[in-house]
Amino acid sequence: MLLLLHKFKILISLASTKTMKLKSILPTIFLLICGFEMFSQEINTPELYLEPIFHVNYGDATADKPQSKSWTNHYGQWLIVGDADGPKLLKKETTAWASQFEVNKAWLNLPVKADVYNKDDMAHIVLVGECALDVVQIRYSLQSKKYEHQWKESLPIPQDCQSIETATITRDSKNQYWVCSDVDQRIMVWHSVNGRDWSYPITLADNINADDISLIVGLKNQVSVIWSNQNTQSIMERIHIDGEEANNWSEPIIVQQGDNNADDHLNATVFKNGEMALATKNSVDQINQPQFVLRIRDKEGRWTNIPYENLTAQRSPSRPIVNHVESGKIFEAHAVKNRENNRYFISVNEIVKKINGWEFKELIQLKTKINGKNGDVTSSKASFLPNEAKLIFFSDDLGNVYSLDLDKL
Structure with a gap:
């Protein structure tokens, strides 16, 4: 308690200076009173320099937020990255990551920004272009021991579309599929009973900032769409109950509003008990x-x-981005630009729930030998299983892709 009071006095003292207003530290004071711990960067955080696992002719191959591009199943470990001539499916072999030639040939010239929903031997992938959304299905063949391309369908896009930044896909408890995306200043969803035949878009929000994006997440017996609205400084949500009419959504729910808390950075992980953790950036x-x-x-x-x-x-x-192990350990990772030397690295952190709040601990800094940008961390949509690899990926602006198994920490 004495330490808490000491921190409070320091904050009030800072607020009395010309460089800091009381209003700007009220959220911090509130968190201290409620017992939440702020993020603490380790003074001597270990560093690890990584070599690329793959190279493509496309910068930032693991973009874009908030997409999940990797998965692990009985058949191996998989990743989809962007390339100049279309998306590429990769598989982890004994000593390297290998391009899956036949699938990638079928994907020539398709949009390159991918989000994956994987279940058993089948994966549905939404691919994002400037004003295009394609859904492809691949299925793993036990005979050929590889994924095979099944089909591609293009979602109906409004004729007045000027730009789409990103999109995500999920499946609900009724085995119906949903895609969510930003279209200009609107948030829209598409629905499919079978994953192949898609509805016309349903508008969930409009008058958002052109920079804003959305994320769709499958929860227990419901689907959540979350989006940023920088015009109103809001993070918003709408809920659809599984099995109800496709256009029957809850009224908008304010996750948080004001204090510049919104930006177009969203990534989520869902726990077995139905709770969800969402990592976001503010403004x-x-x-x-x-x-x-x-x-x-x-x-x-x-x-x-x-x-x-x-x-x-x-x-x-x-x-x-945020993900977790089913046993409970939560991981967070993000890009960091060193403002002093303009070098980038990836900060990998563990989030621990304490009795009196949350602890954020930086575990390692992942670095590369290039001088340019590193970033766009991605992982799986599903949680990590305790006895399987726990892979995260990122890329640089020269076409190099990097990976780390969190089990090695």
Whole structure:
């Protein structure tokens, strides 16, 4: 308690200076009073320099937020990356990652930004272009011992579309499929009973910022669409109950509003008990203020918002992702630009729930030998299984793709 009071006095003292207003630290004061711990960067965090696992003729091959591009199943470990002539499916072999020639030939000239929903021997992938959304299905063949391309379908896009930034796909408990995307200043969803025949888009929100994006997440007996709205400084949500009419959605739910808390960075993981963790970036962009917010949604749909990871004179963090092991361990990873030397690295962290709040611990910094950008961390949509590889991936702007198995930490 004495330590808490001491921290509180320091914050009030800072707020009295010309460089810091009380309003800007109220969220921090609230978190301290409630027992939440802010992100602490380790002074001597271990560093690991990685070599590429694959090279493509396309920069930022693991873009774009908030997409999940990898999966692990009985047949191996898989990743989809962008390339100049279309998306590429890769498989981890004994000593290297190998391109899957026949699938990739079928994908020539398709949009390259992919989000994957995998179940058993089948995967549905939504591919994102400038004003195009394609869904492809691949199925693993026990005879040929590889994935085979099944079909491609193009989703109906509004004729007045000017741009689409990203899209995500999921399947609900009724085995029906959903795609969610930003189309200009709107958030839209598409529905399919069988994964192949898609509805016309349903608008869930409009008048958002052209920079905003969305994320669709399958929860227990319901689907959640979450989006940023920088015009209203809001993170928003709408819910669809599985089995109801496709256009029957809840009224908009405010996850958080005000204080520049919204930006177009969203990534989520769903726990076995039905709770969800959402990693987001805000738009505060002030030195010594948190850049990220961890948002926890409980089984009843109540949200708790925990700011973390300060912007500092040296570190500029961006594009967080979150995933977890079914046994409970939560991992977070994001890109960091060193503002002093313009070098990038990936910060990998563990998030631990304590009795009195949350602890964020930086485990390792992943670095490369290039001088350019590293980023666009991605992982699986499904949680990590305890006895399987726990892979994260990122890429640079020269076409190199990198990977780390979190079990090695």
